[in-house]
Amino acid sequence: MSGARKTPWLGKEPNQKVWYIYWFESTRRIRRRSARTDDRAEAEKILGEFILEYADQEEHGPIAKPEKYPIATALRWYLQEHGPELATADLAARTVENFVGFFGGETTVSTLTPQVLKRYERERTRKVRVYQTKDGIKKVEDTRPITSATIRRELVVLVASLNHAIVNGRLTSAPKIPLPPMGQHKMRYLEPEEIERLLDNCPEAHVRLFIKLAVTTGARKGALMELTWDQVDFANKIIYLNPQGRQQTKKRRAIVPISEYLYRDLIETKKAQEEFARGQSEVAGETVPPCGKVIAYNFESVKNIRTGFRRSCERAGIEDVTPHTLRHTAGTLMALAGVDLFLIARLLGHSVQRTTELYAHLQPNYLRGAVDVLATAAYHGQLTRVNNAERPAVVH
Numbered sequence: 001m002s003g004a005r006k007t008p009w010l011g012k013e014p015n016q017k018v019w020y021i022y023w024f025e026s027t028r029r030i031r032r033r034s035a036r037t038d039d040r041a042e043a044e045k046i047l048g049e050f051i052l053e054y055a056d057q058e059e060h061g062p063i064a065k066p067e068k069y070p071i072a073t074a075l076r077w078y079l080q081e082h083g084p085e086l087a088t089a090d091l092a093a094r095t096v097e098n099f100v101g102f103f104g105g106e107t108t109v110s111t112l113t114p115q116v117l118k119r120y121e122r123e124r125t126r127k128v129r130v131y132q133t134k135d136g137i138k139k140v141e142d143t144r145p146i147t148s149a150t151i152r153r154e155l156v157v158l159v160a161s162l163n164h165a166i167v168n169g170r171l172t173s174a175p176k177i178p179l180p181p182m183g184q185h186k187m188r189y190l191e192p193e194e195i196e197r198l199l200d201n202c203p204e205a206h207v208r209l210f211i212k213l214a215v216t217t218g219a220r221k222g223a224l225m226e227l228t229w230d231q232v233d234f235a236n237k238i239i240y241l242n243p244q245g246r247q248q249t250k251k252r253r254a255i256v257p258i259s260e261y262l263y264r265d266l267i268e269t270k271k272a273q274e275e276f277a278r279g280q281s282e283v284a285g286e287t288v289p290p291c292g293k294v295i296a297y298n299f300e301s302v303k304n305i306r307t308g309f310r311r312s313c314e315r316a317g318i319e320d321v322t323p324h325t326l327r328h329t330a331g332t333l334m335a336l337a338g339v340d341l342f343l344i345a346r347l348l349g350h351s352v353q354r355t356t357e358l359y360a361h362l363q364p365n366y367l368r369g370a371v372d373v374l375a376t377a378a379y380h381g382q383l384t385r386v387n388n389a390e391r392p393a394v395v396h
Contacts, residue, residue, distance in 0.1 A: 007072040008022060008023035009021075009023075009101070010035070010043055018036060018038050019034075019037060019043035020034055020035060021047055035047070044094050045093075063170055063172060064172070065172050066175065067108050069170070070107065070109075073165075075157075077170065082160070082164060096157075109171065109175070117155070124146050158177060159179075188321060188328070189329040189332040189333070190318070192333075194318055195211070197318065198316045201312055201316035202312040202315075204312075206295050206302060209269060210295050211312075211326060217241070218256070218327055219254075225302065225303070227294045227295065228243065228294065229270060230244075232270075234267070237258040238255060239255070239258055241254055241255070242254075266294070269294065270290075273290040276290070305323055331348055331359055
């Protein structure tokens with residue numbers, strides 16, 4: 001949509017590999033600042049931090065009606081004031097950038113009609129996932145279109161931004177925004193034989209460790225990719241999936257015991273990282289600290305495991321799985337083994353209700369005790385007569 005942007009955005013200059021942050025100053029002149037990186041993901045993270053700083057420099061302004069309040073303003077304030085509580089600030093910044101790229105900086109809240117939102121959904125779903133290589137060349141790694149689940153998550157951010165503006169006295173009201181229906185939950189999980197085959201066909205050590213961690217802890221991909229050695233308590237054999245200082249969100253991160261097999265793998269991985277750091281220190285003539293992340297490739301932190309995991313699945317001949325399938329595999333295998341649903345919920349960071357919805361059907365006897373109690377009440381009279389008839393007569 002037309003209109004000058006108010007929210008900062010990313011772009012590139014001719015013959016330049018690095019990304020730049022652009023924004024309008026009060027005189028409507030475009031300013032720029034180098035992000036000093038050619039990596040798109042890193043640039044988006046820097047953009048998120050800049051947007052927080054940029055929004056902090058402006059005053060709140062008076063309360064406005066929907067036809068006077070820009071969508072970009074609502075998104076910017078939401079990112080500044082609620083962004084630190086979100087899972088990742090860079091993900092929020094990327095979502096804001098998508099909206100501003102479509103709506104522009106001046107489009108007001110009153111224009112959010114069902115027709116406009118449908119057009120946004122159509123334009124987003126026609127796009128493909130494009131990734132930036134380190135040499136600055138764009139490379140399409142995944143030609144699948146943006147899914148309706150992604151659109152739904154983005155619209156949830158938009159709804160939250162508008163509600164945030166209303167609650168904080170900046171916006172009088174906002175139109176109702178319909179959300180696409182939630183997709184059906186994928187019930188695919190890996191059998192133990194498939195897990196073994198996947199590990200056998202996974203040459204990268206960091207991908208193998210990720211698979212073992214995901215299956216044995218049930219943790220989400222994001223928690224494992226952010227896992228540091230400070231969160232691993234080797235003395236007590238415990239992993240604290242939620243790092244110190246991070247506020248728990250609805251997607252809770254649990255405290256998980258470490259199995260004996262995983263314990264040995266983690267010890268070996270940590271020793272290898274430390275030995276590599278010592279070798280680097282000798283070459284450099286100064287102390288080079290080891291990588292702080294548990295999941296590391298060539299002793300450097302990894303931003304995403306998706307490509308390595310996909311290639312391992314292709315080698316193993318395993319289809320229709322994603323890294324998240326490993327988490328569902330952990331829950332399913334526990335449920336099939338008869339582990340109490342309350343314990344499964346604690347390990348996965350789910351509510352008991354959500355765990356019951358996902359895994360109760362895998363335990364046919366889960367409700368047997370409750371049904372027996374109800375049957376005893378319903379057939380009380382009949383059971384009493386049967387018991388009396390079977391009771392031997394008393395001889396006086």
